Each structure stands twice: as C-alpha cells, then as structure tokens.
Amino acid sequence: MTKSILLVGVGGQGTITAAKLLTTGLLAAGCDVKMSEIHGMSQRGGSVSTQVRYGDKVYSPIVGKGSADVIVAFEKMEALRWLDHLKIGGKMVINDFEINPVPVNLGAAEYPEGIIEELETKCDVLAFKAAEVATELGNPKAMNIVLLGALVKAMGLDDVDWDAEIEANVKPRFVELNKKAFHAGYSL
Numbered sequence: 001m002t003k004s005i006l007l008v009g010v011g012g013q014g015t016i017t018a019a020k021l022l023t024t025g026l027l028a029a030g031c032d033v034k035m036s037e038i039h040g041m042s043q044r045g046g047s048v049s050t051q052v053r054y055g056d057k058v059y060s061p062i063v064g065k066g067s068a069d070v071i072v073a074f075e076k077m078e079a080l081r082w083l084d085h086l087k088i089g090g091k092m093v094i095n096d097f098e099i100n101p102v103p104v105n106l107g108a109a110e111y112p113e114g115i116i117e118e119l120e121t122k123c124d125v126l127a128f129k130a131a132e133v134a135t136e137l138g139n140p141k142a143m144n145i146v147l148l149g150a151l152v153k154a155m156g157l158d159d160v161d162w163d164a165e166i167e168a169n170v171k172p173r174f175v176e177l178n179k180k181a182f183h184a185g186y187s188l
Contacts, residue, residue, distance in 0.1 A: 002055035009074025014144030019050035034061035094127040142181035149185025
C-alpha cells in the first residue's frame with residue numbers, strides 16, 4: 001500500500017532537508033520512494049512544499065487533494081493552506097509557529113487566530129512548539145528534525161535506523177544535535 005506525506009512550510013525552515021532524510025530512511029528500509037519539491041519563492045519567505053510517497057511500488061511523487069496520509073506543517077498557516085490535501089482520517093503534525101506573510105508585515109492583513117483549534121475540528125492534530133524544543137537542545141534550526149521525529153512516530157516508521165541516516169546525511173558537526181532533535185520529536 002502506498003503512503004503519502006506532504007511537508008509544507010516557508011523557505012528556510014528546512015522542509016526539504018527533512019524530506020530528504022525521510023526519503024533516504026525509507027529507501028534504506030526497502031521501500032520504493034518518490035519525492036517532489038516545490039520551492040516557489042522560498043528564498044523570499046514564500047511557501048515550500050515537498051511530497052513524499054512510498055510503498056511497494058510508487059508511480060508518481062504527486063500528492064493530490066484529499067490523498068495525504070500525513071501533512072507536516074512547519075508553520076501554522078501552511079497547515080491551513082494545505083488542509084484540502086489531507087485524506088479523511090489523515091493526521092497533521094504542526095509546528096505551533098507563526099511566520100508573518102508580506103500582507104501581515106505591511107499591515108494589510110492580520111495573522112488568523114485559532115488555526116490549530118480550527119484544524120482540530122477537522123482532523124487528528126499533533127501540535128507543539130518544535131522551535132522551542134530545538135532551542136532547548138541548542139539550535140532553533142533543528143526544528144525540522146524535531147518535526148521529522150514526530151512524523152516518524154505518527155507514521156510508525158520504527159524499522160529504520162534513523163540515527164544512521166542522520167549520521168550519513170548531516171554535516172558531522174550537527175550530527176549529535178540532530179539525533180537529539182529527532183528523538184525529542186519522536187518522544188512527543
């Protein structure tokens with residue numbers, strides 16, 4: 001059976017790095033994996049989405065509307081923006097974090113209140129402050145790996161040696177931090 005995961009966020013949050021680690025781990029577990037990424041205006045703080053599909057045989061990396069088993073949102077408004085891609089009975093892993101889009105920064109709009117509460121009425125939600133968890137570990141930029149750990153737990157992907165994947169794919173000076181971040185997210 002093919003599973004579909006959508007990782008969404010804002011440029012610079014590490015969504016693509018998390019997706020690449022997820023992909024290498026799934027490949028190591030013997031899955032057929034397809035990944036697609038859309039950067040958009042990511043260098044300007046725009047939306048980034050990465051689609052990962054895995055299973056015995058995967059023909060396309062595209063996660064269509066209503067077909068994601070899990071959406072990992074690195075920012076709250078991105079969770080709301082991509083909700084229509086979640087299948088009925090799907091899960092959302094959400095970083096309780098706000099990045100103001102340009103209209104909010106210009107004073108032309110307000111950041112919506114109650115996003116997580118609204119999402120909880122529509123799907124199974126695991127929301128937490130991944131940036132705070134990563135900061136407590138020593139580097140707020142590790143929030144992407146905290147979210148990856150939570151995703152792995154939510155999907156039951158325990159048959160992969162995630163520490164080995166981190167060691168093989170992360171710069172040596174960040175390996176220990178990323179292992180701690182992964183396990184902190186997994187424990188959530």
